[in-house]
Amino acid sequence: MAVIETSNLTRRFGNLTAVDKLTMLVEPGDIFGLLGPNGAGKTTVIKMLTTLLRPTSGSALVAGFSITRHPAQVRKSIGYVPQMLSADGSLTGYENLWVFARLYDVPRAEREERAHRALAFMGLEDAADKLVRTYSGGMIRRLEIAQSILHQPTVLFLDEPTIGLDPLARKVVWEHIMQLQERYGTTILMTTHLMEEADQLCHTVAIMHRGKIVANGPPDELKAAIGGRRTTLEDVFVHYTGDVLQDMGESYRETSRTRRTARRLG
C-alpha cells in the first residue's frame, strides 16, 4: 500500500492554479523527489500534504490518513523540515530537540535518550549545548532533520533540504538522508530544483511543471526513455517541460527570502 496517495489534488491562489489535479503514489521506504523550478508548485504540494494548507479540491492520504478529514493523525505520523532555516538560533541544539520531543508526545522516559541518539546520528553530539546561532548552515540543516525524526515518523518531508548549502555540506546532508532511509526505512518525500541532487539521492522522481506532473519514475528509466548516451536528468527535464531550469517566476518576496536564508547560512 502506498504511503502517500494523492488524487486530483488541486490548489488555487486567486487566478493562479499552483497545483493542478495532481495524482501520484509514493511507496513505503522510497526516497521520492519532486523536481521542478521555483514556482512549479512543489512547496504548495508539501504544504498541503503536511496539513499547512487546505487543498482547493481533490484529496490525499498520508500514512493512511486523509489530510482534510484527519489532519491530527497525519501530523502525528509525519516529520517536516521547511525550506527556510527553522531551528531556533536563540536556543541550544539540545533544547531545540527537547521542545519537539515534548510536542510530539515522546514518552518522558525516552526523551533524553532519543534526543541524544538523534544528535549522534546527525553527527552533532559535540555541539549539543551550543546556541544554534553559532552553528554552520550544514549543522543547522542536520539539526532540523534530527528534530523531525525524534518521533520516528512514517513519512519525512524535506523541502529543498540543501538550499543555500555549499557543496561539501550538501554531500554530508545527502549521506544522512540516505542513511536515514536505510536504517529506519523512513519514507522520504523531498523537493529540489537541483537535478544532480535528485539523481544521486532519489529512487523515484516526479517532474513538476506549472502545477502538473509531466514525468514520473526512477531517474534511470526516465533517462532511458529519452534515449541517447550520457543523458542527464537535466535533459529529461528540458525534454518534458521545454523550459530552461533557471529564471522561472520567482517573486520578489521569495527571492528576498531565499537570499535571507542564504545569508543566515553563510
Added chain:
Amino acid sequence: MAKSTYARKNPFLSIASFVQKTLVIAELEVRKLRHDPTELLIRAVQPALWLVVFGEVFTSVHAIPTGQLPYIDFIAPGILAQSALFIAIFSGMTIIWERDLGIIHKFLVSPTPREALALGKALSGGVRALSQAVVIYILAVILGVQMNWNPLGLLGVLVLVILAAAAFCAFSLIIAFLVKTRERFMGIGQLLTMPFFFASNAIYPISIMPKWLQVIARGNPLTYEVDALRTLMLPGVTSTYGLGTDFGVLFLAMTVLVIIAAQLYPRAAT
C-alpha cells in the same frame, strides 16, 4: 499509537496534554530569555524614567488630584501596567520573525493544538512582563512608595500581571497574523499603545477625564488591570470596580483573544 488514541478519547488526558503543551511553548520563550536577558534590562529603562522623572516631578507639583495618596504611590501600579502592556503589545513581533524563518511552520505541522500554541505564547508574554514587576517593586521601594507586602496581595499581583500581559500578548498575536510585515506591525503597535495607556487610569484618575474619554476608559482592559494592581500593591486602597470584576474582565479578554489568535494561527503558514 494505541496510547495516543486513548489520549484522544479520555477528556482528562487530553486536557493534561493540552496544559503540558501550552507550558512547553511558554517555557521555550523563558529559556530564550535565560540565554539572552539583555532585552529585559533594556525594557526596564522606560518604566524607570516614568517613575523617576515623570512621577517625581508630578508628585512635587501636586497637579493631579489623587486624594490621600502621594502621586508617586498612585502612579507606580499604573507604570507597572504600562510597561507590561508595552512588552506584551510588541511580543507578536516574534510571530513575524518565526514566520519569515519557517519556525512557525514546524510548530503547525506538529500535533500541537492551535489553542495551546496561542496560549503558550500569550503566557510567555506574561512571564516577560513579570520581570517588569520586579523592576517596579525595586524602584518603588527606593522612591519611598508605601507598598503592601501581604503575601496574598503579592500573589494577586503576580497572577494579575501574567493574566493582563497574556491578554495583550494575544491581541498582539492577532495583529501579527493580520498585518504580516515587520514595518506595519511596528507602526500599528506604536499606534495602539498610546490610546491604551492614556485612555486609562494609569497616570491620572478617570474622574478628571472628559465624559467621552471616560466611556472609552471604562471599556479599556488596562483600566481594570490598573484598578486591581492599585488595590493589591498599595495598602489601604479600595478597588473602584471590585477585584472580582477586574479579574473577570481580564480573564474574559484573555480567553476571547487567545481563541481568536488560535483561529488565525494557521494563516501564518500560507
